[in-house]
């Protein structure tokens with residue numbers, strides 16, 4: 001009999017196949033493919049393995065990683081074997097992320113995939129091995145329609161054009177807008193510069209993150225140009241919907257409803273997609289997957305197919321604007337059924353979901369689904385729910401809603417926004433203008 005896998009309860013750890021994480025519905029593993037995509041057969045094989053070894057629920061995370069839930073110490077080794085049998089290479093160690101359409105999008109500035117591959121090789125070959133924080137991440141962003149500008153990373157490399165030359169902007173600890181800019185590098189200098197940073201982090205200690213690095217030490221090692229003049233990339237649109245890359249090349253982005261899908265539904269969707277000509281699936285930001293290979297004249301049929309499977313296939317799908325964590329039955333810390341609340345928001349408060357804000361539903365104050373502040377957060381509270389206006393899940397709620405009153409409270413909120421919104425005003429602007437006191441009074445009436 002095989003030795004049971006080591007498991008972790010630590011939420012800061014990364015639940016890989018070798019270190020699955022214990023959750024409310026058993027062990028969970030997170031998989032990152034080493035290459036950008038899966039064939040449809042490969043993803044069907046993973047889905048079947050998840051059904052056999054887990055509880056039949058697959059997730060795609062907000063950052064586009066695959067998660068398999070409901071595993072046990074006995075079934076994790078079987079899952080490992082099943083995945084090894086598919087021949088899919090699973091990335092280990094340091095997370096190195098590239099945009100989902102890297103290498104395909106003609107509007108990209110540079111090829112992130114080849115830089116990522118060279119960095120992976122350098123990290124793997126480093127002696128002695130680098131012991132880095134489990135959640136340390138490197139984003140390598142060549143630009144394009146679905147760029148990673150909004151993704152937070154320890155180390156960011158963003159392709160930029162400067163005086164007719166392509167350079168890589170190196171920045172630390174943040175999104176494309178907030179990260180500290182360190183240097184603009186020619187491509188040959190990129191991997192050595194990142195390796196320098198990784199060595200510095202390893203020297204600080206196993207939990208060191210990029211925010212712990214002193215900029216001055218880095219600047220001595222890397223040449224810089226005028227970094228302040230480099231404009232940030234345009235924000236990427238929501239992944240859900242059709243993305244036209246060229247006249248004869250469209251890609252369909254499909255989001256999982258509140259981040260989850262049953263394996264039986266995924267299998268049926270993939271089989272039907274194959275008939276429509278799909279050849280490859282890539283994981284994407286926003287709990288989404290990108291469908292490649294469908295001819296332009298059939299992409300509408302693929303979109304309808306996704307909708308028929310309950311998936312988010314349109315940019316205007318109101319579910320695109322809700323962030324919900326795993327919730328009860330899936331997380332031991334959860335006190336509310338986050339997905340049921342999310343569906344109630346969709347059903348009763350469409351005026352909130354105009355795309356101007358994200359409604360965050362959190363099973364506890366940790367706020368895993370959206371650690372930053374949200375215009376509206378519904379979180380667990382002793383009497384049922386707490387409503388936080390303009391804050392994270394950890395903030396003190398401005399209003400409390402009894403368990404049986406959540407539907408009525410949301411209807412009141414919907415009415416408030418629908419009736420008080422001025423011409424051309426978004427839900428976010430309306431809520432900001434009205435202020436927390438008015439919002440609180442609305443949800444607590446009746």
Ligand code: SF4
Nearest residue numbers: 325331363364367368
């Ligand atoms: S925020 Fe949600 S997923 Fe995170 S620990 Fe709390 S209940 Fe669990």
